[in-house]
Amino acid sequence: MEEQSDLVEACVEKWDFNWLLHRATQRVGAAYAEEIAKFGISLRGQLVLQALANEELQRTQLKLGAMLGLDKTTLTSELDKLERAGLVQRVPDPSDRRVRTPVITDKGRELQKEAGDALAEVDRAFQARFTHQEMVIIRKALQDLSRGEGPMHGSCI
Template identity: 50%
Template sequence: MNSPPDPACEFRTSLNWLLHRAAQKLGTVAQEAAGRHGITMRGHIVLTALAGERSKRTQLALGHALGLDKTTLTAELDRLERAGLIVRQPDPNDRRVRVPVITGEGRAVQVEVEKLHHEVEREFIADLDPQEAKALRALLERLIASDHRPDSGSCL
């Protein structure tokens, strides 16, 4: 599974490159885990957002919360709906607007993929001792929180 580093990338040490490469490696394995249940990483993030909601929100509000544009979110919701993992209901306040709602099957898939993602993360950081893993997470959270510019792009 581990191939030798690309010679063109061997001497890359910039923080941007290191973070991107680590995210790319983790993301590839996480996507494979989600794919075992017929969804994408983005689909898992949508299901997770819907599973955790205490109140329903429109597609537009969901897209804003996840940093997904209308076209990307609609395509993802279409896939999830075809798979029976969500339904889109009319908004009681405006019947032209749709509210995505997770189904029972969607909740089950979300839980299973979440378990796989935790396993993938544990394997990814297995070479770190517990203190290093804790420090890595704390440092990344601090870096993200310290940047007060608006988020750009999606959460995935």
């Protein structure tokens, strides 16, 4: 086990920026995934529920996918899971029956709130490693990087 620890330490010393960001993302993502699994949904499911719970205006599946950075197939699969669990329902548009509007159910709203609170605790634990000033710098740097030029590949989660 000590050899593995030494190997990890040696890797952490690398100065390859992409590698460091990737490893940090893996660590944070794993903690979030472990926590959200306790609620029987995925991080994508929570993202969808959060968008639906916070959205004042209803959005079609197409618009929801664009807003969340999820392609049609990924979003449809996630909505299928959430619908089977009774967390969302897809309501047909009265003027165009080909269009569906996902709507969060009361059960979905309750689960989203509980899961969101749990994820906020995970977030606080990671942020507690840094001073407020450091977090301001980290957040600004990550926002600047996320707004960078060039193509975006994959979904937001």
